Amino acid sequence: MLILCFRFVFKRVFVANGNFKADHVRQTKPSNDVWLSEGAGMVPNRQEYFAFLKTAMEKSTVSSFLFAYVAPDANAQ
Amino acid sequence: MIVPIALQKAPCENTFRAITNALVASSSCDVTGIVAIACARHGCYAPNALVDLFKSEQQKNVDFALLQSIETTGVDPDQGLMLIYDIVCQYFVHLLERIGHKLPPDLEIDRAIGLFHVHAHKAQCFFRYVTSFIPGAGITVGEILESLWSGLNGISPSTRTATLAHRAEVLDDHACDSNHKKLLGITKSLCRRHKEASESLVYSEQYFEQLSQAADPQSVQHWTHQIEAAEAARLATPKVMDIYGAKVRNSATSPEESASASNRAQSAIEIWLEFALMIEEKQYVPILPFCKIL
Numbered sequence: 001m002l003i004l005c006f007r008f009v010f011k012r013v014f015v016a017n018g019n020f021k022a023d024h025v026r027q028t029k030p031s032n033d034v035w036l037s038e039g040a041g042m043v044p045n046r047q048e049y050f051a052f053l054k055t056a057m058e059k060s061t062v063s064s065f066l067f068a069y070v071a072p073d074a075n076a077q
Numbered sequence: 078m079i080v081p082i083a084l085q086k087a088p089c090e091n092t093f094r095a096i097t098n099a100l101v102a103s104s105s106c107d108v109t110g111i112v113a114i115a116c117a118r119h120g121c122y123a124p125n126a127l128v129d130l131f132k133s134e135q136q137k138n139v140d141f142a143l144l145q146s147i148e149t150t151g152v153d154p155d156q157g158l159m160l161i162y163d164i165v166c167q168y169f170v171h172l173l174e175r176i177g178h179k180l181p182p183d184l185e186i187d188r189a190i191g192l193f194h195v196h197a198h199k200a201q202c203f204f205r206y207v208t209s210f211i212p213g214a215g216i217t218v219g220e221i222l223e224s225l226w227s228g229l230n231g232i233s234p235s236t237r238t239a240t241l242a243h244r245a246e247v248l249d250d251h252a253c254d255s256n257h258k259k260l261l262g263i264t265k266s267l268c269r270r271h272k273e274a275s276e277s278l279v280y281s282e283q284y285f286e287q288l289s290q291a292a293d294p295q296s297v298q299h300w301t302h303q304i305e306a307a308e309a310a311r312l313a314t315p316k317v318m319d320i321y322g323a324k325v326r327n328s329a330t331s332p333e334e335s336a337s338a339s340n341r342a343q344s345a346i347e348i349w350l351e352f353a354l355m356i357e358e359k360q361y362v363p364i365l366p367f368c369k370i371l
Binding site for chain 1: 106108110112117122131135136138139140142143145152158159160161174175191212223233240244248249250253
């Protein structure tokens, strides 16, 4: 009962944000790199991530302003 | 594979760089950026939730980061979860349709917008999603990642031309180091924050009491009921929070007044002043609000 009263104390509060400075330039000669600590830290396992992206449902919510110039592009695909 | 894009009008019609960027693919970069999820209370990165972006900030990238962070930080459905994201008003619309089946059952997800970003939204988003009006959210700015980015930006340009594996590991190391430093400093920080909170609680209570005394007790009771009702219903219908907004009556000058004013003969000084104001208006360049702090 006490836990229910103070439930907000236990609430997990996450912040999500993007960073566009941490980009990566396409390499002209792809190397056969080996990931040493994949998925062990903050960066997720690549295979899991790519598998998710492949099957991910995409339903972009865009504003009515964007609608005008996004629509022709979507049709072109 | 052709991915159907369902375009739906979002409750907030403002455009954000996060969204416009999402539609631009870069030819020179194979990774256009990163998205991370961090704890708003402690400022630690959530494990496995620092994901690469390939076509800028798409919702599916954030979806994955969210799912991973829920799993790795062991969120219990009884705890509840709140996501603070700069475009949450639009991101949240189809969240359950996209990843509802992958979320833990019965997990209640609350949503909010950070205090910096919310001002780039429509006015109604302020009342609906600002952390200040959410019971239990505390005094949370919800922009901890901006300060974490500022630390990471010191090294991320050096990984721009590294191999993908090296880049991932350098970013990983620095994010882990940041978490480690947070862990070392948390005791001191919490002690300081606790002192600050205790002091400001006394001040806030006094202020609130004075304010309540100045108002009519019946009105205070009425407002309390209104706010409590809105807070109870806000998760299902964020619209109810609009009662926080002031109802401004359109107090334009009445037609007779303006008519008489325009008919009156103007002196030379009045004409000159009006002309100067007009010039000033023409020169005024509105400062566009930043919707994404890089």
